Amino acid sequence: MHSVVCVCIMTAIIARHGSVDEQGGNAGDIVSSTLSSRSVAPDGEPLLTVSGVSKHFGGVRAVEDISLEVRRGGLTSIIGPNGAGKTSLLNIISGFYQPDTGSIRFEGRDVTGTRPSGIAALGIARTFQNIALFSGMTVLDNIMLGRHVRMRAGILSSFVYWGLAQREEVAHRARVEELIEFLELEDLRKQPTSGLAYGLRKRVELGRALALEPKLLLLDEPMGGMNQEEKEDMARFILEVNRERGTTIILIEHDMAVVMDISERVAVLDHGRKIADGTPSEIQRHPEVIHAYLGNAAQREKEAAA
Ligand SMILES: Nc1ncnc2c1ncn2[C@@H]1O[C@H](COP(=O)(O)OP(=O)(O)O)[C@@H](O)[C@H]1O
Numbered sequence: 372m373h374s375v376v377c378v379c380i381m382t383a384i385i386a387r388h389g390s391v392d393e394q395g396g397n398a399g400d401i402v403s404s405t406l407s408s409r410s411v412a413p414d415g416e417p418l419l420t421v422s423g424v425s426k427h428f429g430g431v432r433a434v435e436d437i438s439l440e441v442r443r444g445g446l447t448s449i450i451g452p453n454g455a456g457k458t459s460l461l462n463i464i465s466g467f468y469q470p471d472t473g474s475i476r477f478e479g480r481d482v483t484g485t486r487p488s489g490i491a492a493l494g495i496a497r498t499f500q501n502i503a504l505f506s507g508m509t510v511l512d513n514i515m516l517g518r519h520v521r522m523r524a525g526i527l528s529s530f531v532y533w534g535l536a537q538r539e540e541v542a543h544r545a546r547v548e549e550l551i552e553f554l555e556l557e558d559l560r561k562q563p564t565s566g567l568a569y570g571l572r573k574r575v576e577l578g579r580a581l582a583l584e585p586k587l588l589l590l591d592e593p594m595g596g597m598n599q600e601e602k603e604d605m606a607r608f609i610l611e612v613n614r615e616r617g618t619t620i621i622l623i624e625h626d627m628a629v630v631m632d633i634s635e636r637v638a639v640l641d642h643g644r645k646i647a648d649g650t651p652s653e654i655q656r657h658p659e660v661i662h663a664y665l666g667n668a669a670q671r672e673k674e675a676a677a
Protein backbone atom coordinates (compact mmCIF):
# COMPACT_ATOMS: atom_id res chain seq x y z
CA MET A 372 0.00 0.00 0.00
CA HIS A 373 2.77 2.33 1.05
CA SER A 374 4.62 1.68 -2.20
CA VAL A 375 1.52 2.37 -4.29
CA VAL A 376 1.26 5.82 -2.74
CA CYS A 377 4.97 6.40 -3.26
CA VAL A 378 4.94 5.38 -6.91
CA CYS A 379 2.06 7.85 -7.42
CA ILE A 380 4.03 10.61 -5.69
CA MET A 381 7.06 9.83 -7.88
CA THR A 382 4.94 10.00 -11.03
CA ALA A 383 3.49 13.32 -9.87
CA ILE A 384 6.98 14.69 -9.20
CA ILE A 385 8.16 13.67 -12.65
CA ALA A 386 5.01 14.98 -14.34
CA ARG A 387 5.30 18.31 -12.51
CA HIS A 388 8.89 18.73 -13.51
CA GLY A 389 7.91 19.86 -17.03
CA SER A 390 5.99 22.83 -15.70
CA VAL A 391 8.88 23.81 -13.43
CA ASP A 392 11.09 24.03 -16.53
CA GLU A 393 8.66 26.29 -18.33
CA GLN A 394 8.12 28.54 -15.34
CA GLY A 395 11.86 28.90 -14.71
CA GLY A 396 12.46 29.81 -18.35
CA ASN A 397 10.22 32.84 -17.98
CA ALA A 398 11.98 34.09 -14.87
CA GLY A 399 14.13 36.21 -17.16
CA ASP A 400 17.28 37.99 -16.20
CA ILE A 401 17.26 37.95 -12.41
CA VAL A 402 20.43 40.01 -12.25
CA SER A 403 19.13 42.99 -14.16
CA SER A 404 15.97 43.86 -12.26
CA THR A 405 15.24 43.79 -8.55
CA LEU A 406 11.55 44.31 -9.27
CA SER A 407 11.23 41.25 -11.49
CA SER A 408 13.29 39.17 -9.06
CA ARG A 409 10.84 40.05 -6.27
CA SER A 410 7.94 38.93 -8.40
CA VAL A 411 9.29 35.33 -8.56
CA ALA A 412 9.37 35.05 -4.75
CA PRO A 413 5.66 34.92 -3.92
CA ASP A 414 5.81 35.24 -0.14
CA GLY A 415 9.07 37.16 0.00
CA GLU A 416 10.39 34.68 2.57
CA PRO A 417 13.98 33.62 2.00
CA LEU A 418 14.53 29.94 1.16
CA LEU A 419 17.52 29.77 3.50
CA THR A 420 18.40 31.96 6.48
CA VAL A 421 21.73 31.57 8.23
CA SER A 422 21.78 33.51 11.52
CA GLY A 423 24.86 34.26 13.59
CA VAL A 424 26.58 30.97 12.84
CA SER A 425 30.05 30.23 14.27
CA LYS A 426 32.31 27.18 14.12
CA HIS A 427 35.69 26.97 15.82
CA PHE A 428 38.32 24.21 15.57
CA GLY A 429 40.58 24.61 18.59
CA GLY A 430 41.96 28.10 18.15
CA VAL A 431 40.87 28.37 14.51
CA ARG A 432 37.77 30.50 13.98
CA ALA A 433 36.69 28.85 10.73
CA VAL A 434 33.30 30.61 10.73
CA GLU A 435 32.61 33.60 12.96
CA ASP A 436 29.10 35.00 13.45
CA ILE A 437 27.97 34.70 9.85
CA SER A 438 24.45 35.62 8.76
CA LEU A 439 23.18 35.14 5.22
CA GLU A 440 19.83 35.16 3.46
CA VAL A 441 19.22 33.30 0.23
CA ARG A 442 16.22 34.18 -1.86
CA ARG A 443 14.21 31.40 -3.52
CA GLY A 444 15.28 31.10 -7.15
CA GLY A 445 18.43 33.15 -6.67
CA LEU A 446 22.09 32.45 -7.36
CA THR A 447 24.31 33.56 -4.50
CA SER A 448 28.09 33.24 -4.76
CA ILE A 449 30.42 32.99 -1.79
CA ILE A 450 33.91 34.25 -2.44
CA GLY A 451 36.98 34.81 -0.30
CA PRO A 452 40.64 33.80 -0.01
CA ASN A 453 41.69 30.22 0.83
CA GLY A 454 40.94 29.42 4.46
CA ALA A 455 38.25 32.13 4.66
CA GLY A 456 35.65 29.61 5.87
CA LYS A 457 33.64 29.07 2.65
CA THR A 458 33.65 25.25 2.72
CA SER A 459 33.03 25.23 6.48
CA LEU A 460 29.92 27.39 5.97
CA LEU A 461 28.69 24.98 3.29
CA ASN A 462 29.42 22.07 5.64
CA ILE A 463 27.28 23.75 8.31
CA ILE A 464 24.38 24.34 5.91
CA SER A 465 24.51 20.74 4.67
CA GLY A 466 24.70 19.30 8.20
CA PHE A 467 28.27 17.96 7.95
CA TYR A 468 29.36 20.36 10.71
CA GLN A 469 27.26 21.33 13.72
CA PRO A 470 27.61 25.06 14.40
CA ASP A 471 28.83 26.16 17.86
CA THR A 472 26.37 29.06 17.80
CA GLY A 473 23.61 30.33 15.55
CA SER A 474 20.85 28.74 13.53
CA ILE A 475 19.91 27.62 10.03
CA ARG A 476 16.36 27.97 8.74
CA PHE A 477 15.21 26.33 5.52
CA GLU A 478 11.74 27.05 4.12
CA GLY A 479 10.88 28.69 7.43
CA ARG A 480 11.86 25.62 9.49
CA ASP A 481 14.70 25.51 11.99
CA VAL A 482 16.98 22.77 10.65
CA THR A 483 19.98 23.47 12.91
CA GLY A 484 21.58 20.20 14.01
CA THR A 485 19.87 18.10 11.31
CA ARG A 486 22.16 15.34 10.02
CA PRO A 487 23.35 15.35 6.37
CA SER A 488 20.86 12.64 5.33
CA GLY A 489 18.01 14.66 6.87
CA ILE A 490 19.21 17.83 5.12
CA ALA A 491 19.34 15.96 1.80
CA ALA A 492 15.82 14.66 2.36
CA LEU A 493 14.63 18.27 2.84
CA GLY A 494 15.94 19.08 -0.65
CA ILE A 495 19.45 20.44 -0.16
CA ALA A 496 22.09 18.81 -2.38
CA ARG A 497 25.78 19.55 -2.67
CA THR A 498 28.95 18.85 -4.57
CA PHE A 499 32.38 18.69 -2.95
CA GLN A 500 35.54 20.73 -3.47
CA ASN A 501 37.38 17.45 -4.12
CA ILE A 502 35.45 15.16 -6.42
CA ALA A 503 33.61 12.46 -4.47
CA LEU A 504 32.49 9.86 -7.00
CA PHE A 505 32.61 6.06 -6.92
CA SER A 506 35.30 5.72 -9.56
CA GLY A 507 34.67 2.03 -10.33
CA MET A 508 31.01 2.74 -11.10
CA THR A 509 29.59 4.03 -14.35
CA VAL A 510 28.37 7.57 -15.01
CA LEU A 511 24.80 6.27 -14.98
CA ASP A 512 25.15 4.46 -11.65
CA ASN A 513 26.90 7.40 -9.98
CA ILE A 514 24.06 9.73 -10.96
CA MET A 515 21.49 7.07 -9.99
CA LEU A 516 23.04 7.04 -6.50
CA GLY A 517 21.97 10.66 -6.11
CA ARG A 518 18.36 9.49 -6.21
CA HIS A 519 18.59 7.20 -3.19
CA VAL A 520 16.96 9.83 -0.96
CA ARG A 521 13.96 9.77 -3.26
CA MET A 522 13.66 5.98 -3.39
CA ARG A 523 10.82 4.96 -1.12
CA ALA A 524 10.70 1.18 -1.66
CA GLY A 525 13.01 -0.12 1.08
CA ILE A 526 14.65 -3.55 1.08
CA LEU A 527 11.69 -5.28 2.78
CA SER A 528 8.99 -3.67 0.69
CA SER A 529 11.09 -4.43 -2.39
CA PHE A 530 10.67 -8.14 -1.60
CA VAL A 531 6.96 -7.87 -0.84
CA TYR A 532 6.03 -5.54 -3.68
CA TRP A 533 8.68 -6.57 -6.15
CA GLY A 534 6.71 -5.38 -9.17
CA LEU A 535 6.09 -1.95 -7.66
CA ALA A 536 9.70 -1.52 -6.65
CA GLN A 537 10.62 -2.33 -10.22
CA ARG A 538 8.20 0.31 -11.53
CA GLU A 539 9.71 2.83 -9.14
CA GLU A 540 13.16 1.93 -10.45
CA VAL A 541 11.95 2.52 -14.02
CA ALA A 542 10.63 5.97 -13.06
CA HIS A 543 13.95 6.85 -11.40
CA ARG A 544 15.90 5.67 -14.44
CA ALA A 545 13.78 7.85 -16.70
CA ARG A 546 14.59 10.88 -14.54
CA VAL A 547 18.30 10.04 -14.52
CA GLU A 548 18.35 9.53 -18.29
CA GLU A 549 16.81 12.98 -18.71
CA LEU A 550 19.60 14.44 -16.57
CA ILE A 551 22.27 12.60 -18.56
CA GLU A 552 20.88 14.13 -21.71
CA PHE A 553 20.74 17.61 -20.13
CA LEU A 554 24.40 17.34 -19.09
CA GLU A 555 25.38 15.99 -22.52
CA LEU A 556 26.79 12.77 -21.06
CA GLU A 557 24.84 10.33 -23.29
CA ASP A 558 27.91 8.78 -24.94
CA LEU A 559 29.60 8.21 -21.59
CA ARG A 560 26.72 6.77 -19.57
CA LYS A 561 28.16 3.22 -19.41
CA GLN A 562 31.75 4.32 -18.78
CA PRO A 563 33.37 4.09 -15.36
CA THR A 564 33.98 7.60 -14.04
CA SER A 565 37.64 6.73 -13.29
CA GLY A 566 38.51 7.00 -16.98
CA LEU A 567 36.88 10.38 -17.54
CA ALA A 568 38.61 13.75 -17.92
CA TYR A 569 38.52 15.95 -14.82
CA GLY A 570 35.90 18.36 -16.17
CA LEU A 571 33.58 15.49 -17.05
CA ARG A 572 33.91 13.96 -13.59
CA LYS A 573 32.90 17.31 -12.09
CA ARG A 574 29.91 17.29 -14.43
CA VAL A 575 28.92 13.80 -13.26
CA GLU A 576 29.11 15.05 -9.68
CA LEU A 577 26.76 17.89 -10.60
CA GLY A 578 24.47 15.26 -12.13
CA ARG A 579 24.45 13.25 -8.94
CA ALA A 580 23.51 16.34 -6.90
CA LEU A 581 20.78 17.25 -9.41
CA ALA A 582 19.37 13.72 -9.28
CA LEU A 583 18.05 14.60 -5.84
CA GLU A 584 15.92 17.29 -7.50
CA PRO A 585 17.10 19.76 -4.88
CA LYS A 586 15.39 23.01 -3.95
CA LEU A 587 18.79 24.32 -2.92
CA LEU A 588 22.03 23.28 -4.62
CA LEU A 589 25.36 23.94 -2.90
CA LEU A 590 28.36 23.93 -5.25
CA ASP A 591 31.86 24.01 -3.76
CA GLU A 592 34.26 25.22 -6.46
CA PRO A 593 32.61 23.31 -9.31
CA MET A 594 35.05 24.93 -11.77
CA GLY A 595 38.19 24.53 -9.66
CA GLY A 596 41.08 23.06 -11.66
CA MET A 597 39.22 23.26 -14.96
CA ASN A 598 40.50 24.61 -18.26
CA GLN A 599 38.67 27.51 -19.92
CA GLU A 600 36.45 25.34 -22.12
CA GLU A 601 35.44 23.11 -19.21
CA LYS A 602 34.68 26.21 -17.13
CA GLU A 603 32.45 27.67 -19.83
CA ASP A 604 30.52 24.40 -20.09
CA MET A 605 30.08 24.21 -16.33
CA ALA A 606 29.00 27.86 -16.08
CA ARG A 607 26.39 27.22 -18.78
CA PHE A 608 25.00 24.18 -16.93
CA ILE A 609 24.87 26.08 -13.62
CA LEU A 610 23.00 28.96 -15.25
CA GLU A 611 20.52 26.61 -16.90
CA VAL A 612 19.88 24.81 -13.63
CA ASN A 613 19.21 28.15 -11.93
CA ARG A 614 17.24 30.01 -14.59
CA GLU A 615 15.47 27.25 -16.48
CA ARG A 616 14.98 24.65 -13.75
CA GLY A 617 14.41 27.31 -11.10
CA THR A 618 16.83 25.73 -8.61
CA THR A 619 18.24 28.07 -5.95
CA ILE A 620 22.04 27.90 -5.92
CA ILE A 621 24.87 28.79 -3.56
CA LEU A 622 28.14 28.76 -5.47
CA ILE A 623 31.67 28.93 -4.08
CA GLU A 624 33.96 30.03 -6.89
CA HIS A 625 37.34 31.71 -7.34
CA ASP A 626 36.95 32.86 -10.94
CA MET A 627 35.78 36.45 -10.46
CA ALA A 628 34.72 36.88 -14.09
CA VAL A 629 32.32 33.94 -13.75
CA VAL A 630 31.10 35.05 -10.30
CA MET A 631 30.37 38.62 -11.36
CA ASP A 632 28.74 37.41 -14.57
CA ILE A 633 26.25 34.87 -13.25
CA SER A 634 25.52 35.80 -9.60
CA GLU A 635 22.51 37.66 -8.33
CA ARG A 636 24.23 38.30 -5.01
CA VAL A 637 27.77 37.84 -3.74
CA ALA A 638 28.86 37.31 -0.12
CA VAL A 639 32.52 37.83 0.74
CA LEU A 640 34.23 35.95 3.56
CA ASP A 641 37.62 36.71 5.08
CA HIS A 642 39.11 35.03 8.16
CA GLY A 643 35.79 33.35 8.95
CA ARG A 644 33.79 36.60 8.86
CA LYS A 645 31.43 37.97 6.25
CA ILE A 646 32.93 41.30 5.24
CA ALA A 647 30.47 42.19 2.46
CA ASP A 648 27.22 41.08 0.85
CA GLY A 649 25.59 42.68 -2.18
CA THR A 650 25.06 42.68 -5.91
CA PRO A 651 28.12 41.97 -8.11
CA SER A 652 28.57 45.66 -8.90
CA GLU A 653 28.31 46.65 -5.23
CA ILE A 654 30.90 44.02 -4.33
CA GLN A 655 33.34 45.15 -7.01
CA ARG A 656 33.31 48.67 -5.52
CA HIS A 657 33.42 47.59 -1.86
CA PRO A 658 36.56 48.99 -0.15
CA GLU A 659 37.00 46.07 2.31
CA VAL A 660 36.71 43.54 -0.51
CA ILE A 661 39.26 45.37 -2.62
CA HIS A 662 41.55 45.52 0.41
CA ALA A 663 41.15 41.80 1.23
CA TYR A 664 41.84 40.78 -2.36
CA LEU A 665 44.64 43.21 -3.10
CA GLY A 666 46.14 42.43 0.29
CA ASN A 667 46.15 38.72 -0.48
CA ALA A 668 47.55 39.26 -3.96
CA ALA A 669 50.39 41.36 -2.48
CA GLN A 670 51.05 38.63 0.09
CA ARG A 671 51.24 35.95 -2.63
CA GLU A 672 53.65 38.07 -4.65
CA LYS A 673 55.84 38.51 -1.57
CA GLU A 674 55.81 34.73 -0.94
CA ALA A 675 56.61 34.00 -4.59
CA ALA A 676 59.54 36.44 -4.50
CA ALA A 677 60.94 34.97 -1.25
N1 LIG B 1 37.43 19.76 10.19
C1 LIG B 1 38.31 20.74 10.44
N2 LIG B 1 39.23 20.61 11.43
C2 LIG B 1 40.10 21.60 11.70
N3 LIG B 1 40.17 22.77 11.04
C3 LIG B 1 39.29 22.95 10.03
C4 LIG B 1 38.32 21.96 9.68
N4 LIG B 1 37.59 22.43 8.65
C5 LIG B 1 38.06 23.66 8.36
N5 LIG B 1 39.09 23.97 9.19
C6 LIG B 1 39.86 25.21 9.19
O1 LIG B 1 38.96 26.27 9.05
C7 LIG B 1 39.50 27.30 8.22
C8 LIG B 1 38.57 27.56 7.09
O2 LIG B 1 38.64 26.45 6.18
P1 LIG B 1 37.68 26.28 4.95
O3 LIG B 1 36.29 26.42 5.39
O4 LIG B 1 38.05 25.00 4.28
O5 LIG B 1 38.09 27.53 4.05
P2 LIG B 1 37.86 27.83 2.50
O6 LIG B 1 36.90 26.82 1.97
O7 LIG B 1 37.36 29.23 2.45
O8 LIG B 1 39.21 27.71 1.84
C9 LIG B 1 40.88 26.82 7.80
O9 LIG B 1 41.84 27.38 8.68
C10 LIG B 1 40.79 25.32 7.98
O10 LIG B 1 42.04 24.76 8.22
Ligand SMILES: [Mg+2]
Nearest residue numbers: 457458459500
Ligand atom coordinates in the same frame (compact mmCIF):
# COMPACT_ATOMS: atom_id res chain seq x y z
MG1 LIG C 1 37.06 25.42 0.42
